[in-house]
Amino acid sequence: MNIEAYIASGVLEAYVQGQLSAAEIAEVEQNLVRYPQLRSELKAIEDTHEALLQQMAIQPKPSTRQKLLTQIQKPSTGKIVPLKSEEVINYRWVAAAAVFIALVASWFAFDYRGKWKDSQRELTDLIAQNQQVADNYNTVNERLDRLETDIKIINNPAFRRVVLKGTEQAPSALASVYWNETSKEVYLSIQEMKELSAENQYQLWAIIDGKPVDAGVFDLTKGRLLRMKDVKPGATTFAVTIEPKGGKTAPTLQTMQVAGNVIEG
Amino acid sequence: MSRDQNAFAYLYDSYAGALLGVIVRIVQKEEMAEEVLQDVFLKIWDRIGSYDREKGKLFTWMVNIARNQAIDKTRSKEFSKDKQTGNIGKFVNRIDADDHIELGVEAIGLSDLLHKLPEEQQFVIEKHYLRGYTQSEISEEFNLPLGTVKTRMRLAMQLLRNLLVK
Numbered sequence: 001m002n003i004e005a006y007i008a009s010g011v012l013e014a015y016v017q018g019q020l021s022a023a024e025i026a027e028v029e030q031n032l033v034r035y036p037q038l039r040s041e042l043k044a045i046e047d048t049h050e051a052l053l054q055q056m057a058i059q060p061k062p063s064t065r066q067k068l069l070t071q072i073q074k075p076s077t078g079k080i081v082p083l084k085s086e087e088v089i090n091y092r093w094v095a096a097a098a099v100f101i102a103l104v105a106s107w108f109a110f111d112y113r114g115k116w117k118d119s120q121r122e123l124t125d126l127i128a129q130n131q132q133v134a135d136n137y138n139t140v141n142e143r144l145d146r147l148e149t150d151i152k153i154i155n156n157p158a159f160r161r162v163v164l165k166g167t168e169q170a171p172s173a174l175a176s177v178y179w180n181e182t183s184k185e186v187y188l189s190i191q192e193m194k195e196l197s198a199e200n201q202y203q204l205w206a207i208i209d210g211k212p213v214d215a216g217v218f219d220l221t222k223g224r225l226l227r228m229k230d231v232k233p234g235a236t237t238f239a240v241t242i243e244p245k246g247g248k249t250a251p252t253l254q255t256m257q258v259a260g261n262v263i264e265g
Numbered sequence: 266m267s268r269d270q271n272a273f274a275y276l277y278d279s280y281a282g283a284l285l286g287v288i289v290r291i292v293q294k295e296e297m298a299e300e301v302l303q304d305v306f307l308k309i310w311d312r313i314g315s316y317d318r319e320k321g322k323l324f325t326w327m328v329n330i331a332r333n334q335a336i337d338k339t340r341s342k343e344f345s346k347d348k349q350t351g352n353i354g355k356f357v358n359r360i361d362a363d364d365h366i367e368l369g370v371e372a373i374g375l376s377d378l379l380h381k382l383p384e385e386q387q388f389v390i391e392k393h394y395l396r397g398y399t400q401s402e403i404s405e406e407f408n409l410p411l412g413t414v415k416t417r418m419r420l421a422m423q424l425l426r427n428l429l430v431k
Binding site: 007008009010011012013014015016017018019029032033042043044045046047048049050051052053054055056057058059060061064065067068069071072073090092093094095096097099 | 269270272273274277278281282283285286287289290299302303306307310313314316318319320321322324325328329332333374375378390393394395399400401412415416417418419422425426429
């Protein structure tokens with residue numbers, strides 16, 4: 001059956017408005033059981049029907065209410081009603097009330113369970129988000145700490161800045177060395193150097209008394225200072241070469257990338 | 266009062282007005298309508314056990330009892346004896362009676378609402394809900410195929426759904 005067409009025919013409205021024959025009513029009731037999607041449509045039509053009729057309500061005289069309540073309290077007035085029938089009626093109402101209460105209770109249970117599950121989901125999400133924020137905070141904090149240390153070094157007059165300019169092999173390369181002659185500490189800052197293959201590393205050299213001294217190997221790292229090996233006083237030049245991973249004891253001059261002289265000041 | 270009677274009083278207070286409206290619009294006589302209303306509530310009291318929520322809302326079930334009881338009344342001897350106009354006057358009588366049916370204050374808001382519907386949809390709603398016509402009566406009286414009455418009723422109810430039920 002085409003449900004859409006069935007609904008569009010207006011048969012459910014006619015059903016609600018009591019306009020169908022007994023046979024047609026039976027058919028609609030069968031379809032309501034067979035096609036559950038008809039139920040929500042029926043409910044919406046019934047709500048509209050009820051809202052319309054409530055708008056057109058005509059209030060009865062108060063005496064009608066009183067008469068009725070008296071009449072149901074004494075079901076035997078005027079008629080012979082078997083005693084049992086009252087009990088039956090009572091049970092019907094009790095049953096109807098019980099069903100109603102059960103429905104309401106299960107609705108609440110369902111509703112609260114849904115809300116509880118939603119809250120739990122939200123809580124899990126919030127914990128995850130919180131963790132993410134904490135991680136981000138830690139990362140940022142570490143970076144900040146490092147930057148503060150870097151700035152202290154750069155601003156410390158005990159550190160001498162040596163600008164290492166690109167050689168013929170790497171004209172655009174640029175780096176700086178911060179060297180504290182007293183403490184021997186050396187930091188390297190890379191402004192521009194090319195990416196190396198996995199088997200190679202950069203190696204920093206200090207020239208002391210005309211001889212190259214190893215000052216440590218490093219990988220391409222930008223945006224922060226790299227701590228290198230200590231260099232004793234007397235260095236006149238710093239230079240960087242490309243060497244096999246781990247470095248060598250003597251520089252390969254052909255691969256020199258940057259170099260710069262220490263300017264006495 | 267027992268719990269049942271409380272439940273009954275609750276039903277009465279919630280729905281008696283709406284049911285009396287339905288009855289009045291069919292029998293056209295206030296005094297008689299109040300009598301029918303009493304019979305209707307006694308029937309509801311008696312048959313509440315046969316109400317099946319799988320088949321629709323309690324309200325729909327009660328309105329159907331009220332409508333059938335009211336239609337039965339219009340076919341009774343008492344009714345025809347009481348009636349001043351003849352059989353041919355059935356529809357005319359209803360239309361003439363429009364003026365003295367009290368629809369209540371809310372009905373003014375309702376007529377505003379109905380004016381929001383396209384004319385042909387407003388027509389079927391008014392005939393059925395305000396004048397108590399059945400769909401078959403609308404079809405016969407105004408020479409409209411029953412299927413057309415049904416689909417217009419559906420379209421009207423869909424528009425009213427959005428306007429009324431929130």
